[in-house]
Amino acid sequence: MSKRDYYEVLGVAKGADEKEVKKAYRRIAMKFHPDRNSDDPDSDDKFKEASEAYEILSDREKRAAYDAHGHAGVDPQMGGAGFGGGNFSDIFGDVFGDIFGGGGGGRGRGGPQRGSDLRYTLDISLEDAVRGTQVKIRVPTLQHCGTCDGSGAKAGSKPVNCDTCGGVGQVRMQQGFFQVQQTCPACRGAGRIVSDPCTDCRGQGRVEETKTLSVKVPAGVDTGDRIRLSGEGEAGPDGGPPGDLFVQMDVQRHPIFERDGKNLYCEMPITVTDAALGGELEVPTLDGRVKLKVPAGTQTGKLFRLRGKGVKPVRGGSEGDLLCRVEVETPVNLNKRQRELLEELASTLQDSGDKNSPRQTSWFEGVKSFFDDMKL
Template sequence: MKRDYYEVLGLGKGAGDAEIKQAYRKLARQYHPDVNPGNKEAEEKFKEATEAYDVLSDPEKKARYDQFGHAGVDPNAGGFGGFGGGFEGGFGDIFDMFFGGGGGGRHAGPQRGADLRYDMSLTFEEAAFGVEKEIQIPRLETCPDCQGSGAAAGTHPSTCSQCRGTGQVKTAQRTPFGQFQTVRTCPACHGEGKIVLSPCKTCAGQGKIRRVKTVNINVPAGSEDGLNLRLNGDGEAGAKGGPPGDLYIVLHVKPHKFFERQGNDVYCEVPITMVQAALGAEIEVPTLDGNVKMKVPEGTQTSSVFRLRGHGIPYRRGNGRGDQHVQVLVTVPTKLNEKQKELLREFAESASEQQQMGKKSFFDKVKENLRDAMG
């Protein structure tokens, strides 16, 4: 017994087109025969998911399935029995008779072209300050020789004689309920209403050709990872005079070896010596604009953070920039010679623990707490 198609895709009834497509893609990647060579179970699951998607992704089939279940989309399903001889043709024909054939068989009008996606890699600086890039996009374009008609130069598509240009054929059938009319897609023109007798040689009668188009992309300053840029009309050509689709540029920003971005602010770590931390100093700090001088006050503790205003990421909307936050890390000297060690010992003997620690010592705090406790 077949499983429910919604159950196969892991969805609930009423799932939308996007959910159905996403669920199928996930299962297809998991159970595709190329990923699971020789695995019969995976092959059956792939076939089962594909069959479910074939039905649920088609509005007409989905409508039949939602109302009649598997019988509504099974061409081999039996007809209504017990009505004076029964009905030949199956549930699909019955649905066509009562509901006008769903969406099939109607002459299609202008159709919008497909959208395209391009994944663009950027450096940290390119995303921060903006950049102009030239990319190559392979896409379907309207054939310049036939202007999308599919007919050779000097000829035109002919009206289909079988459906007389409607894209539909109608047949009358008698049933136990009376006589009904079935409307189906014309098999001769496939619902187009016209037939190309002399196909265009450039596009082989398709009306479109695949070409590579050069597109200039202006990446705005302040762009972040994952941002989508939409270029109207740069997708694939539409059909029958329909508008072209759009081109979506998805940005992927490479991480920086020194800076980390949070919103429009940037963060970095800079090492300083023990002497610079104790006596204070003016140090050079790398920024997105080059090195700048920053004052470190005397007695600076490790992990202290200083702000460089206006050295962050430009705002994508509006003026101004974020800030740069610099965390200083005090380094301890290594491989000291005997003279240097002796100087440090002298300093340790002459300085209080509070001076060496840069703050109240543990014992000072204990003494204070005892005095407070005793009143």
């Protein structure tokens, strides 16, 4: 079967430069890599085809011969430069060295590594979230061992380079027709071996400690907001730098207010008489009580907005509002006199027709119209 054009295989134009060719091969090789396509029997051939095309087009002399004479110019049987006989590991390592630890360059991890980041969930009241506060927290973490200064070695000794990986922390492993680099099993990627370990940290270079930190919580934070404390995470292995600590806010439920962004909401129960006659009521805010005028005839669901009584956002902007939703409360546990008065009121309301209850009258008229339409 005739071979496909190498430019067509990689999906690049004939004038493509070296970077474009390399980028195209990387994309195709990752797509058809046998380890990622074990259930596709054709992936192996496609991977080899792309590797062959890359070897020819990435070499100036071979590419010039191919451009001049096609496949015949690179066919060894016809005197061409030829394909390298399937040495895919060198090709793959050259292109994917940054992924598999250096490919042909032999770059290993080695050296101290940064410690892990930590997360601490801070339960905080709505009042403290709105106003800001300062709290102390206790965080269990790994810190550098003071006895060995994080080296893991006993006093008077020091770690030595790992013989298995030569101190780079990685070893090459042959997998089929290509090579990859993996973490050294002997030193677990550290690149060094502690032959005489420190008795306090048992050669780990780190010990478990609980430290107390002071956290300044800015005004306006909300659930999910995070405060970053640089260098307060876990100490790095082999004396490496520490990670960071992220303190995540979790604002607790409030018995009166509910927060939505920069606005606050609350339910405000009022009596039937206050709703009917109107009046002046005291409303709670996070800054204290304020007076609110309720007009006569107020209905359940009415929203009253108190401007500037909400939350000032932590990232800046104007303060939000407090919105109070009215709930007209039906009186319960009536005594005899109260019941008589309500019955007398009900009698007078019936005599007035829809004057005092326009919504109720409108609703019943709608119901009547609905059933009349059903009879048609």
